[in-house]
Amino acid sequence: MNNLTELKGNWKEIKGKLKQKFGMLTDSDLLLAEGKQDEMLGRLQTKLGRTKAEIHKIISEL
Numbered sequence: 001m002n003n004l005t006e007l008k009g010n011w012k013e014i015k016g017k018l019k020q021k022f023g024m025l026t027d028s029d030l031l032l033a034e035g036k037q038d039e040m041l042g043r044l045q046t047k048l049g050r051t052k053a054e055i056h057k058i059i060s061e062l
Contacts, residue, residue, distance in 0.1 A: 018062065021062075025047065029047055
């Protein structure tokens with residue numbers, strides 16, 4: 001995955017792509033609040049049934 005600064009800088013674009021790819025994701029699932037990155041990744045893991053490494057890979061490939 002991109003470093004955290006790059007991720008935050010491109011988050012609106014990444015969020016849109018994730019919602020296109022996985023239609024069941026909501027804005028709440030993709031809330032990237034300061035200091036809450038692990039919580040957001042945990043929600044994605046649960047909702048998508050993927051591992052943390054898989055989530056990182058999905059985001060980095062967008």
